[in-house]
Amino acid sequence: MLDNKEFLVEKILKNYSGIYDKPTAERLSQLKRDKILHPVIYVSMGTCGMIAGAGKTKTAVEQYLEKNKVDAEIVVVGCLGLCAAEPLLDVQLPGKTRISFQLATEDKVDDLLNSVFHHHLSPDNLLGQHKNPLLEDWPNIRYIDEIPFFLHQQRIILRNSGIISPYLIDDYLAHGGYKSLYKTVLNYTADKVCEIVDTSELRGRGGGGFPTARKWMVALGTGSDHKYLICNADESDPGAFMNRGIIEGDPHRVIEGIAIAAYAIGAKNAFIHVRSEYSQSLSILELAVKTAKSYGFLGENIFGSGFNLTIHIRQSAGAFVCGEETALIASLEGRRGVPQSKPPYPAEKGLFGNPTIVNNIETLANIPAILENGPIWFKSIGTKESRGTKIFSIAGKAEQTGFIEIAMGIPISKIVNEIAGGVKNGKKLKAVQLGGPSGVCISVKDLDTPIGYESLQAIGSSLGLGGLIILDEDTCMVNLSRYFIEFLQKESCGKCIPCREGTKRMLQILDEVTRRPREESSHETLERFKGVMELETLAEVIRDTSLCGLGQNAPNPVLSSLKWFREEYEDHIFDRKCNAGVCHDLRTFVIDADVCNGCNICQKKCPEHAIIGSIKLPHFIIEARCTGCGICFDSCKFNAIYFK
Amino acid sequence: MKEILDRILPNYPPNKNDGLLPILQEIQKECGYLTDEILSEVGKYLNMPANKVYGVATFYDQFRFKPRGQFHIRLCKGTACYLHGSATYLNELEKQLRVKAGTTSRDGKFSLEVAHCLGACESAPVMRINDAWYPKVSPQELSRIIRSLKEKTV
Incomplete structure (x- = not known):
């Protein structure tokens, strides 16, 4: 009798026809947890789950099982993508489909588990059931993939995310993992792999959108003995978290993708560059690399083909500019993460002077599926210029936050209105911010644009890494642009002058716009207006003359918000008014004479002595003296003070 | 601090600059922050000028040069x-x-x-x-x- 490891490797992995004899199929369905003898309880313990309290939920489940003497298996899984519903708790009874509960905090565990074991589900906390034709459905309960959040998704990379355990390589193998790697290294030459990926028309998912196989072919064509592959999982965009989701959901898919890509370019060493903030992703990846090595999928002479590969995991030290491949290479070499001018391209001369390919983690995670199902299948998904799927993380003022995978070509409005469930608290949508700090704002007018490299370029946007932030009517676009420029100014590496000095100057101008002028003398005002008038020209100069992508894209938030929300800038500049009430300095406070009972607290607290009034009589704020600090607003117990 | 350095440094090949960031990350994990002495010791080990080490360390947001609070x-x-x-x-x-x-x-x-x-x-x-x-x-x-x-x- 083979043990699970031997069974999965010998009987499943090495049989890529997918046709099994009866006992094999039987055992596989047990390992896939289709056919189970004891109940299985899945706890979603990605970072988002842990934050929401999944650790306590798991303890509560363990206690419940012990107390009620239930023989059940607990499986820790990654995030399903619906981060807003964490912690998720799934229960699967023998013969029945897997049923999923949302917001299952520790206090609810007992009730939820009782309801399942007594076959009497209460609608509270119920998310849905996972479709499985082999198992009996729970009556009158919706399927998970019928929920609007999942209905429009097409999950290739995230297929196993939240379903299998990221800690168990056997789970991935049982779901068909590492088959593509086996098939590739034994049947295809490196040229052939490049050709397959080229036919699939896969393009880089890191933002640039360069055809992946073209890059590989350049590296393959160089005769060097030492080549490197770098998997960039260092998403330093604030507001993006899908790389975390990929790693914590299905780490072995990433490793398989890396191994195939390394084979295709002839690299013996690969690096995974992960954010140091993602401590859980790091430990999951480390374990995954270790187990993959012990199974013989990494290391020396993989599957007896003579192909060797070592994967090194490196923590990023936190620099946004390291998203640029030459800067990333500099950081891996132990230098300051400063970009170099290209050419020479890294594919010819990169890490330690050797040919190096830098690919985004999402690009690499697509590779196993392409080799499994063929390039024609991949080409059938998405649009003509943009094939395949794209992962987006949805954050900001969305009703449902999380990460999703959709086929290219779906309009942005569909993501916003149907998948994300619209704007939180029924507010009005103002814009959608796509592509991180150096991305652009997409106004409501352009919302029907389909997702894709070219279609987004046509409206002056770019796909970026896939961070999608939903902005509601309470957002001040000037303030948000200032925030992005502040971030970019801080992250500018300082090598080229347009970016280093230009972003600083832009920040100064935006500061002047969003703050109250220190003095009203004519000279100050003139300077202020001059600065504002220069903003657009300055932005264009930075865009045209900077060395790397950070500088070239740095003016995007300003230029796009100027294009669509010019009147907001004008309100700030001419009327000194922030309609959204976000720019604190520009607020003017007013006391409602009908509500004020003259308690005198605000007068005592005002540091500028701008409030006058006698005790027990309504008070009054002298507008010229008010600095808009908001202390009176915070201290008023009767809500008599408001701002306009 | 000496013993931490003695423990961490031999895990990395000397005279190879690419070990710099992992070394600093590991030291910071143990000590909580980096001091001038640590930077110059690491520089000696990797045969790198201390100012270069300092330049790299200050470039990245992750590194701290003051002790953390409780x-x-x-x-x-x-x-x-x-x-x-x-x-x-x-x-x-x-x-x-x-x-x-x-x-x-x-x-x-x-x-x-x-x-x-x-x-x-x-x-x-x-x-x-x-x-x-x-x-x-x-x-x-x-x-x-x-x-x-x-x-x-x-």
């Missing part, structure tokens, strides 16, 4: 958290705990750090105190957290 507070200022008002939270924390962002308070009790993004945008606004997460912090909750922090003794 309560190390990391407030996220990612886009999602910013939209949910984390900037005002920063002011509040600075004012209440008497510590500026990026520094440690005089009594060594608090240190405050602004993180670009903690990668937990669904829980915005989010902060971390030591290893604990505080998701979806409301202004009321923030003042409660601050109060309980102040009460805890060093």
